[in-house]
Amino acid sequence: MRGAAMSLTAASSGFVVLLLTVPVIQGQRDWRVFYSRTHICASKGSTVEIHCSYRYPSITNGYYTKVEETFWFTKSINDAPLDLRTDSDYRGRVEYNCRTWIICTLTIRDLRESDSAEYKFRFTTNQGGKYTGEPGVTLSVTDLQVLVERSSTQTELKCHSSCKAADRPSYVWYKNGLKMKEETFSLRVSANDDNSYSCALKGHEDHRSPPVYAPKLLTVSVSPSGEIVEGSSVTLTCSSDANPAANYTWYKENDRKLPSQQPQLFFFSSIQPSESGEYYCTAENEMGRRTSAHVFIDVKYAPKLLSVSVSPSGEIVEGSSVNLTCSSDANPAANYTWYKENEDSPKASGQIFTITDLRPEHSGNYYCEAQNTRGRRNSTLNLTVVAGKSVLMINIIRLTLVVLMLIPLVVLSLWTRKKKTLSLNSEPNEAVKMMEVDSCPGYENSTTAAQTQEPEEQEDLV
Template sequence: MSFTAAASGLVVFLLSVQVIQGQSGWGVTYTSTEICAVTGSTVVMSCSYRYPSSRTYYVERTFWFTKEKDGEPVDLRSDSQYAGRVQYSDSNNFCTLRIRDVRESDSADYKFSIITTHPGGSFTGSPGVTLSVTDLQVQVSRSGNWVHLKCHSSCVLRDGRYLWYKNGQKIQSETSSSYYYSYYYYSVNFNAPDDYSCAVRGNENRRSPSVYGPKLPSVSVSPSAEIEEGRSVTLSCSSDANPAANYTWYKENGNLKPLSEDPQLVFSSLRSSDSGQYQCTVYNKLGMKTSKSISIDVKYGPKLPSVSVSPSAEIEEGSSVTLSCSSDANPAANYTWYKEDEDSPKESGQNFTITDFRSEHSGNYCCVAQNSRGRRDSTLQLTVGAGNSRITMTIIRSTLVVLLLIYVILLNLWTRKKKALSSTTEAHDPVEIELDSCPEYENVSDTAAQTEDTEEQEDLV
């Protein structure tokens, strides 16, 4: 298949072996039976015809058609689809059909029909001319940072020259069917994407559809009303791009593993952990863009409250004690403290402080966490008495120390007394021995008596 160009615009036809359709003196010869044209071009179909010659018969009418109505062919000039775009030429048995600004909807089989005054004098050349209209397309391929654009059509343009456009402006130096350029892929995320298109010289007004990187994606959540735990929610992402963009969903501050590679991210049953910020990244061979964040705020009732007491050591009577309660909930829970067997709340808030703890404060304390989604409670037991035990232990220890001291003192007194008794007994025993059986001790006694008399006398003198 090949094309030629005329001054009036791009005129496209296929050069092929002539085809003659005819019978019994009737016939139509088409210059070509297949034509491929680019959208917006001008197509010319030509033929020659013959019919039984006679001085009494002549041609009443000739026309081209693609459709039939009630078994009769419909003249293209009366078909609204071709209004203002078709032109016939018929001279000396030579016929021409010219169609301007062809469209893809013009693709069809075109036939030439002859109507004469001869009885049964009509003839149609079949199968006719097959017209295929195709649009120019820019094909995109990529290797590293290099992008290859190719102006493509299923029709082959003989000796054709191409025009390239960037953001609507002609690139003067380019006349090839291919165009190359390079850029850093991720930089497109911060700049407006460029768009590229091509056309065939002589038909500049019929450019190919532009190709371009993704534009800033728009994201939405459905349903848009308040989101509850356990419900189904869909996040949607869309971006204008050609070629069509690919999609990837991520959660901010999460791992880099994609959550979905579809335009939609579906949560069939929401959990509280699904709350957070989400982003959609779109990309094709010409660029990449990341959407603004979209938030999911999952509403749920309080989880089982966690309760604690401070100080956590043994509670002494008269000391200050603080009970604390916390529960994961959205919206935030309200807290109320109750004491077992008492209807009235003791305190409202996460913390409940007893400044002077007494025995009557002992018992079970219940923390109730509640929001618009539900309520949960937990119980904590407090017991006074640990302080009295300390006092008792102190008294016992002191008593033991006193008793031990008394025992030591008594033992010491007893030991001294025993020693004293022992000394007294030893002093009297020699006298008894002296008197009864030990003569030695008599001399000693006499000597002592004498000594005492001598001393008395000295005193007198």
């Protein structure tokens, strides 16, 4: 016959399942073992106590019978039952408490899922008798978990246990760590509920299931941290505390979805400047969906695509001005320095180099050097200064002005010379005239004619 009774007692390591024996008689004649229920369910991490009692004949073959050994086992080696106290899987976690040679208690602490097995009691006597209680007690150690079934309007939570239905366990639910009134197998909540939920076997409230909740504390980390250099390998990691585990999706700015072989990771084997930008991830499980903050990836690289130009373009004429411009693609931004070929000292700094009042000696090769923390590049430009029409016209105008300024001086000089000459010639002529007139009256007309012709000759001289 069989019978069983169960009561719960508290132990320092957790709730204890205490099995009080009601006779379950197995064996022949007076050899008997008494077990409780054939199945027991206990939570992972808790402590269980299994009691048994046994009976044997007091006299065997005319001699008093005495029990010499008692122990519990789950497996045998070479058909010899292995005492749990010597089983490495139970080392330090089992204890026997056998009293009055008729009651023996097995205590197992810190239950593990691997402890799920059939436990049997065995005893031997001084008359060579050996007896094992068959069948034993089946222990099911459950690691509770909350299963989630989500629809568009609500989410159903189910407290899952590996215990068999015959045990008919009762459950207790917790919301954000606080006990709820419901003691049912399942619980319904609204879709995208932000609260956390867990469950426990009634009577084992200290051993709750891990809580379930939508992804929270969603973060994106970058490795290596610090400056990211062109060509290096970079890994982005998306992590959250979601339970059940979340599914991750990666995006780049403007919600462009990115493919990833490892959803929680996004890997650049040789990152390029074109891959700079904002990245973020989403985590989603049956309880809801979350989006991480954006992380900016800034790829640093040395100056490239360096070019130099001159403005205005075309023929560079002497006396004009030009701007030499240097440009490049660089991150961080480059600093620019200008040099002239065969000259050691720089001519200027900055992206634009201005030269005014060009002369032939300004002709030559100029080169620009672009430099940042990642490297440097340079590019050369040839500058040729020519004499243009405007310069010739300026020279002609200058010469014309000089000539025009000299003409009045020449005229003034000649006029002064004429005046002086006329002044010197007028006095002797007057004297001669008077003498001729006085001595030769007949020549008066001829002298007058000579005088009238003299001014014309002088005009010709001018």
